[in-house]
Amino acid sequence: xxxxxxxxxxxxxxxxxxxxxxxxxxxxxxxxxxxxxxxxxxxxxxxxxxxxxxxxxxxxxxxxxxxxxxxxxxxxxxxxxxxxxxxxxxxxxxxxxxxxxxxxxxxxxxxxxxxxxxxxxxxxxxxxxxxxxxxxxxxxxxxxxxxxxxxxxxxxxxxxxxxxxxxxxxxxxxxxxxxxxxxxxxxxxxxxxxxxxxxxxxxxxxxxxxxxxxxxxxxxxxxxxxxxxxxxxxxxxx
Amino acid sequence: xxxxxxxxxxxxxxxxxxxxxxxxxxxxxxxxxxxxxxxxxxxxxxxxxxxxxxxxxxxxxxxxxxxxxxxxxxxxxxxxxxxxxxxxxxxxxxxxxxxxxxxxxxxxxxxxxxxxxxxxxxxxxxxxxxxxxxxxxxxxxxxxxxxxxxxxxxxxxxxxxxxxxxxxxxxxxxxxxxxxxxxxxxxxxxxxxxxxxxxxxxxxxxxxxxxxxxxxxxxxxxxxxxxxxxxxxxxxxxxxxxxxxxxxxxxxxxxxxxxxxxxxxxxxxxxxxxxxxxxxxxxxxxxxxxxxxxxxxxxxxxxxxxxxxxxxxxxxxxxxxxxxxxxxxxxxxxxxxxxxxxxxxxxxxxxxxxxxxxxxxxxxxxxxxxxxxxxxxxxxxxxxxxxxxxxxxxxxxxxxxxxxxxxxxxxxxxxxxxxxxxxxxxxxxxxxxxxxxxxxxxxxxxxxxxxxxxxxxxxxxxxxxxxxxxxxxxx
Numbered sequence: 001x002x003x004x005x006x007x008x009x010x011x012x013x014x015x016x017x018x019x020x021x022x023x024x025x026x027x028x029x030x031x032x033x034x035x036x037x038x039x040x041x042x043x044x045x046x047x048x049x050x051x052x053x054x055x056x057x058x059x060x061x062x063x064x065x066x067x068x069x070x071x072x073x074x075x076x077x078x079x080x081x082x083x084x085x086x087x088x089x090x091x092x093x094x095x096x097x098x099x100x101x102x103x104x105x106x107x108x109x110x111x112x113x114x115x116x117x118x119x120x121x122x123x124x125x126x127x128x129x130x131x132x133x134x135x136x137x138x139x140x141x142x143x144x145x146x147x148x149x150x151x152x153x154x155x156x157x158x159x160x161x162x163x164x165x166x167x168x169x170x171x172x173x174x175x176x177x178x179x180x181x182x183x184x185x186x187x188x189x190x191x192x193x194x195x196x197x198x199x200x201x202x203x204x205x206x207x208x209x210x211x212x213x214x215x216x217x218x219x220x221x222x223x224x225x226x227x228x229x230x231x232x233x234x235x236x237x238x
Numbered sequence: 239x240x241x242x243x244x245x246x247x248x249x250x251x252x253x254x255x256x257x258x259x260x261x262x263x264x265x266x267x268x269x270x271x272x273x274x275x276x277x278x279x280x281x282x283x284x285x286x287x288x289x290x291x292x293x294x295x296x297x298x299x300x301x302x303x304x305x306x307x308x309x310x311x312x313x314x315x316x317x318x319x320x321x322x323x324x325x326x327x328x329x330x331x332x333x334x335x336x337x338x339x340x341x342x343x344x345x346x347x348x349x350x351x352x353x354x355x356x357x358x359x360x361x362x363x364x365x366x367x368x369x370x371x372x373x374x375x376x377x378x379x380x381x382x383x384x385x386x387x388x389x390x391x392x393x394x395x396x397x398x399x400x401x402x403x404x405x406x407x408x409x410x411x412x413x414x415x416x417x418x419x420x421x422x423x424x425x426x427x428x429x430x431x432x433x434x435x436x437x438x439x440x441x442x443x444x445x446x447x448x449x450x451x452x453x454x455x456x457x458x459x460x461x462x463x464x465x466x467x468x469x470x471x472x473x474x475x476x477x478x479x480x481x482x483x484x485x486x487x488x489x490x491x492x493x494x495x496x497x498x499x500x501x502x503x504x505x506x507x508x509x510x511x512x513x514x515x516x517x518x519x520x521x522x523x524x525x526x527x528x529x530x531x532x533x534x535x536x537x538x539x540x541x542x543x544x545x546x547x548x549x550x551x552x553x554x555x556x557x558x559x560x561x562x563x564x565x566x567x568x569x570x571x572x573x574x575x576x577x578x579x580x581x582x583x584x585x586x587x588x589x590x591x592x593x594x595x596x597x598x599x600x601x602x603x604x605x606x607x608x609x610x611x612x613x614x615x616x617x618x619x620x621x622x623x624x625x626x627x628x629x630x631x632x633x634x635x636x637x638x639x640x641x642x643x644x645x646x647x648x649x650x651x652x653x654x655x656x657x658x659x660x661x662x663x664x665x666x667x668x669x670x671x672x673x674x675x676x677x678x679x680x681x682x683x684x685x686x687x688x689x690x691x692x693x694x695x696x697x698x699x700x701x702x703x704x705x706x707x708x709x710x711x712x713x
Contacts, residue, residue: 005704007654011664012697014704033708039654044647046608048630052651059655132610161564165607172605173689175256178266178568179607180693208694211679237678 001069002032004060004098006077006200007039009221013200015237019227020073020101026227027109036063041088042080047167050088057081057088064094071104073223075130075198078103083133100130101223102139102198112142117230119149123192124222125183125206127199128161140198140222147225153190157182164205180209187217195219243332243363244537244590246391249575251601256569265401265570272400276561279507280615287503296496297618301552304487305542311454311487312533318457322519324529332362335481335534339364339446340371342479342530348373348443352475354461354468355379356448357555358483358534360392360577361590364446375446376438378467380431387414393571393579395557396505401570435467445471445526449482450554451497452531455490458518459531462501462511469515478517478526484533485542485551497554500617504556537590546628550586552618559612559622565605574602581612585625594629594636603629642686664706667699 001024005017017033024031041056060081064070072078078100085095105111124144130136144152163169163179183206187195195210197203200221207219218236228234249255259265284290304311316326329335339359343351351368353359353375365375365386377386384399385392388410392398399407404422411430412418419430447468451460459480461468472478488494502511520529542548560566560580571579575598576587584602591599603626606612612622637644653659679695682688690696702710 007660010704011667012699014700014702014707017704018707033705033712035705035709035713036657038657038660041651041654044651046627046630047643047647048603048627048632048634049644049647049651050627050631052647055655056651128607128609128611132614159611161607161609161611163564163607165609168604168607170686170689172253172256172565173692174253174260175565175568175605176607177693178260179564204697205694208679208690208696211695212681212693 001029001071002034002064002067004037004040004064004070004072004077004081005033006072006074008204009073009200012204013221016073016200016221016223019221019224020071022232023114023223023227024071026229027105027111027114029109032067034063040077040080040085042077042084043166045080045084045088054088057085060085061089061092061094064098065092067094068097069104069108070094070098071101072098073101073198073221074200075100075127075134075136076201079129079133100134100136100198102130102143103134103136105226106139106142113146114143114226116147116226116228117149118147118225118228118234120194121151121153121192122194122196122225123153123155123187123190124158125155125162125187125195125197125202126158127197127202130198131159136198143222143226144196148230150225153192155190156186158186160186162202162206164202166201169205176205177209180205184209184213184215188215192217194225196222196225198222244361244587245576245596245598249598251598252569252573252575252605253601255573255575256605259569259573262570264403266568268401268403269567269570272397273561273567276507280504280558280561283503283507283509286509287499293496293500294617294619297500297554298552300488300493300496301618304489305485305548305551308484308487308542311489312484314454315452315457315487316533318455319519319529319531320457322457324457324519324531327530327532329532329534329536331536332534335362335532335536336364336367338530338532339479339481340368340373342477343368343373343444344371346444346477350374350376350438350442351444351446352376352378352438352442352471353382354445354447354463354471355382355398356446356481357395357577358448359446359481361483362481362534362536364481376435376442378435378438378471379463380428380465380467383431383435384410387411391572392577394560395555395571395578395580395582397557401572435470439467439470439474442471442475444477444479445475447471447478447480449480449486450501451494452482452487453489453491453494454487456518458491458516460494461515462498463513463515464506464511466513469513472515472517473525476526477528477530479530479532481532481534484535484538501554501556504554504558504615504617537592540592541586541589544589544628547585547589547625549620550582550589550625552620553582553586554618555582556617558615558617562611562615563606564609564611565607569605574605581606581622581626582620585620585622585629588629588633594632600633600636603627603633661703661705664699664703668701668703671698671701
């Protein structure tokens with residue numbers, strides 16, 4: 001199988017991609033990372049630059065052709081690939097075999113207990129594209145519930161958008177910030193030490209706000225929690 | 239009236255209008271309270287029906303059929319209305335529709351008309367048009383009356399005065415009515431409005447209405463409402479003028495059944511709306527003895543020609559999408575600059591305006607984080623996020639390719655098209671670490687990055703990208 005790291009994770013969150021590799025290999029998968037991959041084109045597509053997104057979609061189909069599965073730690077990018085790549089350049093074997101991480105573990109590997117250990121108080125934000133575009137449902141929560149030592153606390157108004165929305169965060173920065181403020185209030189109300197989600201983009205947004213306010217709440221991608229074990233526990237970067 | 243009558247004259251682009259709204263704490267409190275309550279109620283009302291998804295699909299199918307055969311159904315409607323003693327008028331745009339209505343009112347020699355709440359007459363700016371010609375239009379829907387007396391603009395499809403609280407409403411009534419309500423108790427306010435309106439109903443000779451639905455096979459027009467003032471307008475005056483968008487059709491009475499279930503649960507979270515009024519032409523000795531139907535295009539045919547965008551014409555104006563929209567909840571409806579606010583406004587207004595060179599119209603499809611909550615609740619399954627990105631592409635095409643955003647996007651696409659270029663860009667990004675504090679977060683970026691760092695930190699670009707790590711360990 002192939003890892004599609006996504007451009008954001010590859011560039012800004014390499015620890016998440018390393019965690020995916022460690023986790024999937026622990027679960028018995030043979031993971032490859034084709035170096036020809038770049039970006040799914042979502043930023044271009046969602047902002048209205050469809051002509052610019054199309055070559056990126058074609059590149060995706062070529063690079064990931066021939067793998068049994070393609071797995072990405074992002075509901076948003078997988079949503080882009082599965083829902084919109086066919087409209088840009090037709091369907092392809094790569095598109096049909098692309099899965100979001102929690103979907104892949106629960107549906108394809110048939111596992112919910114991945115042998116993880118994460119002794120922290122955690123709350124989960126179901127990102128909009130994971131929730132509505134892909135419909136991953138409660139799969140991430142089922143995985144989190146099996147993590148040893150993890151205390152899962154429910155996030156109030158979890159299904160409300162955090163306000164990221166790609167270029168929306170810049171084009172309508174003030175509205176985005178107002179949405180973020182409410183999301184942060186909900187996160188802080190839970191008393192969680194860690195906020196997790198299946199998308200580094202939303203985590204970058206919420207985590208960036210939590211960091212600015214010096215709340216001490218960390219944002220950690222779901223993959224990093226699931227990869228953490230007693231032997232090799234997750235360590236907070238400064 | 240502006241270049242186009244669909245958007246309000248002088249409306250700023252969405253981000254600028256939102257700036258004002260976001261600073262209004264009273265507005266945000268009023269909106270949060272109202273939308274949170276209705277959201278929960280709608281979810282309950284919808285959960286009662288085991289076949290809700292099938293109903294939604296039925297609604298979508300019927301409306302798609304109407305749109306595919308609009309010409310046939312419209313002619314059928316015209317024949318049926320005419321056969322029952324009504325008169326049908328066709329209006330290409332706002333100007334034509336307004337003139338037709340004014341001519342009809344003038345022919346009756348009156349200087350005051352009563353109105354049932356109507357989105358479409360607000361769309362074409364009928365009230366200011368009539369006022370300019372010396373005819374006073376009196377809104378009889380309670381929320382619409384509040385907007386009119388407050389010299390305000392509507393901010394919601396169903397509850398145009400949703401942005402106002404009780405205390406503000408009492409103030410508005412005190413200024414605009416002869417009898418001042420003694421407190422801001424809802425009963426008192428409603429009673430004051432009732433007395434005020436009763437006088438208007440009893441003296442009016444002409445009424446103007448919109449239409450929720452029109453049944454093509456019988457030429458019947460349907461208005462659904464909660465207060466009964468609509469029914470007063472539809473039955474008491476001698477002349478009734480209905481202005482209706484051409485997409486409001488359903489083919490048969492059977493089809494109506496679907497929408498009379500979808501609409502109230504989606505809009506007011508009720509199983510059934512309190513008043514459903516239906517009239518077919520004129521009936522001697524019962525209700526108005528003259529009935530005029532103005533069929534309005536105003537950009538609808540152009541929208542119909544757009545394969546993706548046309549689904550917006552399925553809209554039954556329930557406002558469910560507004561009530562779940564996180565953007566609407568923070569900015570309110572007036573930021574959208576037209577009578578159609580929220581997610582549906584963001585896709586309908588630019589299509590009716592029909593000019594993506596219009597800066598305000600072109601800003602509307604970007605007034606969304608694409609969270610998809612609107613699509614989830616839409617009773618006729620309008621894929622609003624799909625139409626938003628489709629219209630964004632039109633907005634991009636209408637702009638010069640040399641603006642900073644287009645250049646940045648083209649540059650990014652050029653970089654992403656080639657893994658070597660992409661990797662070089664990553665290395666340059668990592669070099670930028672030397673210019674930052676080195677504590678793992680960046681607090682200030684130059685414009686346009688400042689739009690992000692005004693409220694959020696940015697993680698520093700790590701020393702080594704994942705692909706560099708992979709190459710070192712596995713490559």
